[in-house]
Amino acid sequence: METLKNTSKDIKTSLLLGSLIFLIVALAEIVLGAFKIYADTKELEEHWVNAIPFPPGIFPGLSILIVGLVWLAGYFICIRGQNAKGYLSVGIVIALGFILLFIVILLTDVFNAYALKLEDYEDWTALASLRWIIFLSPIPIFLAIKYEGFTVLRRRKEQLQQS
Amino acid sequence: MNNEILVPLGFVSEGKKVRIVSISGGTRLRNRINEMGLREGIDVIIIKNSFGPVIIAIGQTRFALGRGISAKILTESSERKVEKWLLKLKK
Amino acid sequence: MAIKTKKVKDISDGSKITINIALAGNPNTGKSTLFNALTGLKQKIGNWSGVTVEKKEGKRSFNNFELSITDLPGTYSLSASSLDEQIARDFIINGNPEVVVQIVDASNLERNLYLTTMLRELGARVVIALNMMDLLKKDGSSIDVQKLSTELGIPVVPMIANKKIGIDDLEKAIESVYQEDQKPMGIKYSKEIENALSKIQKMLETIPSIPSDFNLRWLATQILQNNSEIPTLLESWNVKSEIVGELTSFSKEDYEAEIIDSKYEYISKVTSKAWKKAETKVTRSDLIDRVVTHKWLGIPIFLMIMWGSFQFVFAIAVPFMELVDMFFGWLAGLLVESIQIEWLGSLLGDGIVGGLGAVLIFVPPIFTMFFILSILEDSGYLARAAFVMDKLMVKFGLHGHSFIPMLLGFGCNVPAIMSTRSLKNNKDRMITILINPFMSCGARMPVFILFAGLFFGATAGTVIFALYILGIVVAILTAFLLRKTFFKGTSAPFIMELPPYHSPKLRSATVAMWDKGKMYLKKAGTIILIGVVFIWFLAAMPFGGVEYGGPDTWLATVGTFFEPIFKPLGFDWRIVVALIVGFVAKELIVGSLGTIVGGGESDEGIKSAILADGGFYALNSLSLMVFTLLYFPCAAVVGVMRKETGSWRWTIFTMVYSTVIAWLFAFAVFQIGSLMGFGL
Ligand SMILES: Nc1nc2c(ncn2[C@@H]2O[C@H](COP(=O)(O)OP(=O)(O)OP(=O)(O)O)[C@@H](O)[C@H]2O)c(=O)[nH]1
Ligand SMILES: [Mg+2]
Numbered sequence: 001m002e003t004l005k006n007t008s009k010d011i012k013t014s015l016l017l018g019s020l021i022f023l024i025v026a027l028a029e030i031v032l033g034a035f036k037i038y039a040d041t042k043e044l045e046e047h048w049v050n051a052i053p054f055p056p057g058i059f060p061g062l063s064i065l066i067v068g069l070v071w072l073a074g075y076f077i078c079i080r081g082q083n084a085k086g087y088l089s090v091g092i093v094i095a096l097g098f099i100l101l102f103i104v105i106l107l108t109d110v111f112n113a114y115a116l117k118l119e120d121y122e123d124w125t126a127l128a129s130l131r132w133i134i135f136l137s138p139i140p141i142f143l144a145i146k147y148e149g150f151t152v153l154r155r156r157k158e159q160l161q162q163s
Numbered sequence: 164m165n166n167e168i169l170v171p172l173g174f175v176s177e178g179k180k181v182r183i184v185s186i187s188g189g190t191r192l193r194n195r196i197n198e199m200g201l202r203e204g205i206d207v208i209i210i211k212n213s214f215g216p217v218i219i220a221i222g223q224t225r226f227a228l229g230r231g232i233s234a235k236i237l238t239e240s241s242e243r244k245v246e247k248w249l250l251k252l253k254k
Numbered sequence: 255m256a257i258k259t260k261k262v263k264d265i266s267d268g269s270k271i272t273i274n275i276a277l278a279g280n281p282n283t284g285k286s287t288l289f290n291a292l293t294g295l296k297q298k299i300g301n302w303s304g305v306t307v308e309k310k311e312g313k314r315s316f317n318n319f320e321l322s323i324t325d326l327p328g329t330y331s332l333s334a335s336s337l338d339e340q341i342a343r344d345f346i347i348n349g350n351p352e353v354v355v356q357i358v359d360a361s362n363l364e365r366n367l368y369l370t371t372m373l374r375e376l377g378a379r380v381v382i383a384l385n386m387m388d389l390l391k392k393d394g395s396s397i398d399v400q401k402l403s404t405e406l407g408i409p410v411v412p413m414i415a416n417k418k419i420g421i422d423d424l425e426k427a428i429e430s431v432y433q434e435d436q437k438p439m440g441i442k443y444s445k446e447i448e449n450a451l452s453k454i455q456k457m458l459e460t461i462p463s464i465p466s467d468f469n470l471r472w473l474a475t476q477i478l479q480n481n482s483e484i485p486t487l488l489e490s491w492n493v494k495s496e497i498v499g500e501l502t503s504f505s506k507e508d509y510e511a512e513i514i515d516s517k518y519e520y521i522s523k524v525t526s527k528a529w530k531k532a533e534t535k536v537t538r539s540d541l542i543d544r545v546v547t548h549k550w551l552g553i554p555i556f557l558m559i560m561w562g563s564f565q566f567v568f569a570i571a572v573p574f575m576e577l578v579d580m581f582f583g584w585l586a587g588l589l590v591e592s593i594q595i596e597w598l599g600s601l602l603g604d605g606i607v608g609g610l611g612a613v614l615i616f617v618p619p620i621f622t623m624f625f626i627l628s629i630l631e632d633s634g635y636l637a638r639a640a641f642v643m644d645k646l647m648v649k650f651g652l653h654g655h656s657f658i659p660m661l662l663g664f665g666c667n668v669p670a671i672m673s674t675r676s677l678k679n680n681k682d683r684m685i686t687i688l689i690n691p692f693m694s695c696g697a698r699m700p701v702f703i704l705f706a707g708l709f710f711g712a713t714a715g716t717v718i719f720a721l722y723i724l725g726i727v728v729a730i731l732t733a734f735l736l737r738k739t740f741f742k743g744t745s746a747p748f749i750m751e752l753p754p755y756h757s758p759k760l761r762s763a764t765v766a767m768w769d770k771g772k773m774y775l776k777k778a779g780t781i782i783l784i785g786v787v788f789i790w791f792l793a794a795m796p797f798g799g800v801e802y803g804g805p806d807t808w809l810a811t812v813g814t815f816f817e818p819i820f821k822p823l824g825f826d827w828r829i830v831v832a833l834i835v836g837f838v839a840k841e842l843i844v845g846s847l848g849t850i851v852g853g854g855e856s857d858e859g860i861k862s863a864i865l866a867d868g869g870f871y872a873l874n875s876l877s878l879m880v881f882t883l884l885y886f887p888c889a890a891v892v893g894v895m896r897k898e899t900g901s902w903r904w905t906i907f908t909m910v911y912s913t914v915i916a917w918l919f920a921f922a923v924f925q926i927g928s929l930m931g932f933g934l
Contacts, residue, residue: 223361
């Protein structure tokens with residue numbers, strides 16, 4: 001049975017670490033993404049931001065930010081002695097959702113470039129579609145296995161035993 | 164019972180279990196709410212009450228209630244009642 | 255309001271007996287799911303309250319019976335506090351159902367049985383379909399079905415409607431109920447009420463004009479509860495107004511409350527023996543709700559889900575669209591070249607394939623969008639989105655409930671406007687209807703995807719997202735204006751059920767996607783086809799000698815006539831023509847551009863044709879997208895608006911207002927953009 005009160009220390013550190021990493025990466029991507037737009041409009045081809053093989057973007061950065069913020073809010077909920085499991089799960093779901101989304105985009109880009117040979121993709125490389133959140137995927141996957149996967153597996157087991 | 168303090172639903176803190184004592188506002192409104200299963204004498208748990216509508220749990224049902232209506236629903240702590248009852252027993 | 259008495263028919267002659275059945279029940283209990291299982295039809299299903307807002311009939315036969323089944327909107331009682339509930343109530347009372355199958359959500363037994371008591375009091379023959387039995391164990395409760403049935407005195411059939419479990423037993427129960435009389439339900443009210451009831455009943459008995467099979471006790475309780483529709487009903491029977499006055503004078507303010515209480519008392523007596531109630535407890539779903547409705551995070555989460563959805567739609571769409579586009583471009587070229595009769599080749603190639611192809615290449619993104627919307631509705635998040643927006647909506651004179659029709663508008667504004675029937679307050683409902691066309695429907699998406707894709711490259715998904723947000727903003731501001739001027743007053747209290755989360759099923763989302771998408775394809779085969787042929791005709795006339803789609807054609811004459819109005823928005827006559835035919839259906843905008851621009855010599859699809867054309871560039875296509883987003887609701891929406899508001903005045907107001915707003919916004923975009931140097 002769930003309650004709105006108390007929570008384990010375990011979750012607390014996971015939330016804090018996870019949120020810090022996500023927030024830092026998010027801020028970096030958003031700031032660099034804004035820079036990139038600036039550099040693009042001023043047509044500074046040589047700008048060092050353009051040299052990053054994985055181009056940053058404001059909105060992709062926001063997708064990381066939101067996960068970081070959810071976990072951070074969860075951390076503060078923990079400190080207040082309340083149950084932050086929901087924050088952990090929602091953060092994981094959003095993170096995995098976006099990772100999946102960007103992988104799909106990457107795959108369609110590959111298809112557009114190599115199978116359809118679209119003009120827009122002439123000097124496109126697969127690196128250009130590697131969104132930053134994809135690099136962070138080990139974190140939500142780890143958390144999912146640690147806190148969610150375990151219960152799912154256990155439930156499966158229980159179901160199997162019952163039937 | 165009469166000296167029990169009644170608290171509007173909108174002021175009950177999250178996680179508390181309370182009993183609905185009265186629903187003020189027009190008779191028509193109260194009757195419609197009653198028909199939705201939200202009525203005097205039942206226990207509800209406050210799931211969320213910090214911003215915007217209040218979320219309450221009645222059995223398996225979850226209701227979102229706007230600020231206006233949740234100010235009109237008066238509740239008493241059902242836990243406190245048990246304490247009182249225990250006190251009486253001790254006497 | 256006659257309750258039909260049973261006709262025992264002779265079954266021996268082999269003809270089928272038709273049984274008229276109503277599917278009634280609380281919202282979101284699975285009525286439409288059961289209806290679909292019984293009839294094989296495809297009523298819309300969704301995990302939120304208020305999906306069905308219109309009655310729908312279907313058939314099923316078994317043994318000697320033909321069941322004529324009517325799916326109804328959900329209702330908590332027969333008191334009908336909104337339009338959809340009124341439709342349900344009217345059918346139950348006036349539609350002469352011989353058997354009422356009430357779908358009861360097993361996890362919410364007590365509340366659901368309240369409606370049962372009302373149905374029984376009315377004298378309806380009731381079968382209870384005890385649905386969602388699969389969820390009982392998870393809740394930690396249990397129901398002794400047999401005992402419940404004996405206590406209530408009516409059949410109770412346990413079911414899992416979405417797995418089609420329990421259908422056979424339901425058939426049997428319907429048959430048995432149809433052939434036997436049900437005992438009247440034994441609720442005794444307080445002495446005072448019973449006295450008043452019998453007095454009223456005696457008076458009613460003396461009135462000869464009341465149909466003889468009418469349930470007088472029910473009528474008496476309605477009079478006592480001050481049902482506002484009773485006086486009109488009595489007058490329709492030519493009851494003298496003094497007698498009506500005398501009858502209604504029996505009612506007292508708190509009688510209704512007392513009657514409601516007695517019903518709940520009866521229910522708790524019935525259930526105490528048959529139902530092990532689960533304790534109310536905090537669940538995982540509640541923990542999740544606390545996050546997605548969070549003070550600061552709720553809206554950002556909602557916006558990011560929206561942004562992600564558009565990225566997804568766009569990513570999936572691009573390669574498919576390329577393939578379809580290439581195919582149609584090739585086909586058009588082939589037709590024009592290989593058919594010797596020149597005008598026929600042009601009609602098939604330029605007109606039909608060019609125009610229709612331009613519409614059909616957007617099938618992939620539109621289907622993807624419908625898929626995402628179905629998942630949103632099926633998971634239960636829709637109600638949470640409404641919750642999250644409540645605070646904002648209240649500031650602008652509406653409340654969260656109005657946000658549900660708005661979100662549904664992303665699919666199509668027609669069902670979205672119909673769904674406002676579940677709003678409780680008429681002014682709220684009017685405002686919510688009038689602002690709905692600003693919510694960008696699927697038919698407008700082709701314009702966005704085409705032009706954002708062509709001129710905004712990697713940021714296309716974000717541009718589309720921004721357009722949808724602009725639609726929401728204009729809608730909410732309009733609501734504010736309407737509230738402050740024509741629809742003064744406060745909105746009804748906000749009470750909404752939050753359904754439990756379901757993990758969305760791939761299969762049902764695909765089915766729902768196909769159902770919605772089918773409409774798009776159907777439209778393409780009918781109205782769009784006619785539209786593009788019409789455009790082709792004008793673009794090729796006058797006969798002989800003129801360049802197809804050139805400046806000497808009839809089409810150009812029409813377009814250039816209106817061009818001055820649109821010049822400040824950056825549109826040339828071809829865009830003007832496309833926008834004008836877009837009045838009929840928004841798909842026709844790309845359809846006619848495909849016919850005009852994509853036609854003629856080129857053997858390319860619409861995308862390359864537009865790029866090669868030179869008349870389109872980033873700024874005027876942005877202005878075109880904004881104009882398309884906001885202007886004139888399509889013909890179908892005009893029709894449904896007229897029907898739902900019951901007023902031509904307001905419908906015409908919306909048509910004019912939205913077009914003026916669209917012009918102003920597009921003007922601002924184009925002029926400011928030009929000043930900033932983004933022009934051609
Ligand atoms: N677990 C479970 N879910 C069910 C069952 N029957 C229906 N559902 C789900 O319940 C939800 C509501 O189903 P609908 O058929 O739309 O309900 P409705 O009563 O027609 O709803 P309204 O038209 O809004 O009044 C959907 O998400 C269904 O998939 C069942 O037996 N078990
Ligand atoms: Mg339905």
